[in-house]
Amino acid sequence: MAKTETENVIIIKTKNVKVKSKIKYSHKGLLMVILFIIIAFFALLPFYAMVLASLKPATELFRYGLNLKLDFSIMSIQNYIPLFTDKNILFLTWFKNSVLITLISTVFSLLFSSMVGYGIAVYDFKFKNAIFVLVLFMMMIPVEILILPLYKLTVTLHIINTYSGIILPFVVSASSIFFFRQFASGIPKDFMDAARIDGCTEYGIFFRIMMPLMKPAFGAMTILSALTSWNGFIWPLIQMRTDDMFTIPVGLMSLLTPYGNNYSAVLSGSVLSVLPIIVIFLIYQESFISGLTAGGVKG
Amino acid sequence: MSFQDVVGVGQNKFIGLKNYKNLLNVHFYTAVWNSVRYCFWTLLLLIPIPIVLAVFLNSKALVAKKFFRATLFMPAITSVVVAGIVFRLIFGETPGAPLNTVLGVFGINPVEWLRNENTAMPLLVLLAMWRWTGINIIYFLSGLQNIPTELYESADIDGASVLNKFRYVTIPLLKPIIIYVLTISIYGGLSMFTESFVFWSNHSQNDSGLTIVGYLYQQGFENGNLGFASATGLVLLLIVITLNLFQLKFFGMFKKEES
Numbered sequence: 001m002a003k004t005e006t007e008n009v010i011i012i013k014t015k016n017v018k019v020k021s022k023i024k025y026s027h028k029g030l031l032m033v034i035l036f037i038i039i040a041f042f043a044l045l046p047f048y049a050m051v052l053a054s055l056k057p058a059t060e061l062f063r064y065g066l067n068l069k070l071d072f073s074i075m076s077i078q079n080y081i082p083l084f085t086d087k088n089i090l091f092l093t094w095f096k097n098s099v100l101i102t103l104i105s106t107v108f109s110l111l112f113s114s115m116v117g118y119g120i121a122v123y124d125f126k127f128k129n130a131i132f133v134l135v136l137f138m139m140m141i142p143v144e145i146l147i148l149p150l151y152k153l154t155v156t157l158h159i160i161n162t163y164s165g166i167i168l169p170f171v172v173s174a175s176s177i178f179f180f181r182q183f184a185s186g187i188p189k190d191f192m193d194a195a196r197i198d199g200c201t202e203y204g205i206f207f208r209i210m211m212p213l214m215k216p217a218f219g220a221m222t223i224l225s226a227l228t229s230w231n232g233f234i235w236p237l238i239q240m241r242t243d244d245m246f247t248i249p250v251g252l253m254s255l256l257t258p259y260g261n262n263y264s265a266v267l268s269g270s271v272l273s274v275l276p277i278i279v280i281f282l283i284y285q286e287s288f289i290s291g292l293t294a295g296g297v298k299g
Numbered sequence: 300m301s302f303q304d305v306v307g308v309g310q311n312k313f314i315g316l317k318n319y320k321n322l323l324n325v326h327f328y329t330a331v332w333n334s335v336r337y338c339f340w341t342l343l344l345l346i347p348i349p350i351v352l353a354v355f356l357n358s359k360a361l362v363a364k365k366f367f368r369a370t371l372f373m374p375a376i377t378s379v380v381v382a383g384i385v386f387r388l389i390f391g392e393t394p395g396a397p398l399n400t401v402l403g404v405f406g407i408n409p410v411e412w413l414r415n416e417n418t419a420m421p422l423l424v425l426l427a428m429w430r431w432t433g434i435n436i437i438y439f440l441s442g443l444q445n446i447p448t449e450l451y452e453s454a455d456i457d458g459a460s461v462l463n464k465f466r467y468v469t470i471p472l473l474k475p476i477i478i479y480v481l482t483i484s485i486y487g488g489l490s491m492f493t494e495s496f497v498f499w500s501n502h503s504q505n506d507s508g509l510t511i512v513g514y515l516y517q518q519g520f521e522n523g524n525l526g527f528a529s530a531t532g533l534v535l536l537l538i539v540i541t542l543n544l545f546q547l548k549f550f551g552m553f554k555k556e557e558s
Contacts, residue, residue: 028358028360029360029361029362032355032358032360032361033361033362033363035355036352036355036356036361036367039352039367039371039432040366040367040370040371042429043370043371043373043374043429043432043433044370044373045389046374046382046385046386046389046429047373047377047385049385049388049389049397050381050384050385050388053385053388061388140482140486140539140540140543141536141539142486142489142490142512142535142536142539143490144490144492144512144515144532144535145490145515145532145533145535145536148515148519148525148528148529148532149529151519151520151525152525227376230378231376231377231378231379231380233378233379233380233493233496234492234493234496234512234516237496238520248378249378249379249380249381252380252381252384253380253496253497256384256497256500266384267384267388270380270381270384270385273378273381274377274378274381277376277377278373278376281369281372281373281376282369285365285369288372288376289368289372289437290441
């Protein structure tokens with residue numbers, strides 16, 4: 001019959017196409033691999049340059065510039081020593097500041113943002129939509145604009161140059177709220193109803209039922225929020241007034257003088273600040289990628 | 300705050316539109332022009348190229364996908380400060396610096412990359428490309444993986460060429476992601492600051508690297524003129540929101556929600 005005929009034609013056609021595409025793709029595959037090797041080379045080159053530079057004497061770097069050749073005779077870990085011994089370079093303090101700020105702000109940001117997002121997604125209350133629109137609007141405002149009023153506010157509250165000054169303004173993030181809201185609205189409400197019937201309180205539902213269910217969202221947001229505060233620059237730059245309160249990026253920047261006298265410390269410090277993230281990235285690659293693309297997942 | 304003359308904390312004087320009038324100066328124009336140019340180039344380079352690369356990464360013919368994905372992504376987790384420091388080294392001014400060495404092979408004289416007005420902007424765009432290509436690829440990749448393979452199969456049956464498939468299947472289905480990336484790129488491009496700060500400590504030759512936020516920082520925190528800086532910030536906000544609303548309307552984001 002006509003139907004089987006067309007089906008046959010389709011099968012033949014798809015077969016043809018498949019054979020054709022296989023031949024085409026083997027060339028293409030090779031070209032693509034070459035292309036990506038070139039791109040990967042450029043992506044990794046700066047890392048190589050950074051590690052290499054951190055192992056070379058700073059005077060050479062400053063006078064002649066960085067030579068990308070491996071030359072083991074002049075390479076040493078000399079540059080790393082002042083980071084820990086020089087009294088003017090408080091690298092360990094900055095590292096501690098960065099770790100503490102990242103930890104505290106991530107924990108609080110996750111807790112509060114997930115609560116707000118969950119609340120907007122699950123409960124019905126007055127002005128719910130207005131709040132959600134406000135959240136969306138907040139996502140559109142560049143942080144750089146908020147630094148002025150926030151700066152004034154922290155000065156008035158006398159929390160400038162403290163951990164609270166740096167953490168409090170960003171303790172709830174609009175984009176995390178949005179992400180948690182999207183995630184929580186995808187969870188069936190039957191879970192909540194079942195828990196209520198069993199006599200679970202509303203807090204119990206959130207902490208004992210929803211939190212475990214939202215685990216993937218928490219994973220993604222942990223990484224996003226931790227990375228933002230670890231790499232954050234402009235706000236710590238304005239907040240932190242004394243060098244014992246600097247975070248790593250601000251500290252590294254303060255070492256970077258026009259005279260290049262601290263170049264070795266800047267480079268070895270850069271390596272040490274990137275290293276932990278790269279190691280964590282290589283271990284938790286999947287969550288990293290889903291965390292950073294979280295905003296794009298919604299259709 | 301933008302209508303006030305902020306002297307110290309708690310001492311404000313209402314001065315009407317004076318701050319906005321003061322904005323009409325050469326430095327601010329340069330800053331806006333630089334930010335807009337930077338944003339334009341990042342949009343032009345950081346959306347089409349990552350889409351094509353993401354399609355390649357999604358294709359079955361490529362081997363070692365995970366490796367390439369991870370390598371391309373690594374720049375994105377590096378802080379701008381560290382990336383900027385390394386770029387300063389690679390684009391060093393001495394004849395022995397990496398890029399000048401390469402140029403030397405071709406007999407081109409060393410270039411003072413950071414002090415040259417013509418190379419300042421390309422350098423900023425290059426840094427942005429290095430940091431953002433990977434992450435944009437990942438965005439588009441996550442979108443591509445949501446496209447059902449049946450669509451490509453039926454396109455094959457209808458005899459569609461590779462380009463046609465890209466034009467009529469991939470692009471329309473990636474549209475939501477493209478719009479998302481466009482929105483955050485406009486926002487990120489116009490409010491760029493750290494890159495310029497790391498390269499020139501916010502004071503570049505003839506303002507060749509001054510951005511709107513850089514100007515805001517200069518006025519607000521170096522000159523202590525918070526009211527004036529607020530006016531700068533509000534202008535930036537206005538530009539970002541206008542551009543984004545225009546863009547969203549143009550691509551029919553709101554229409555979709557209505558239907």
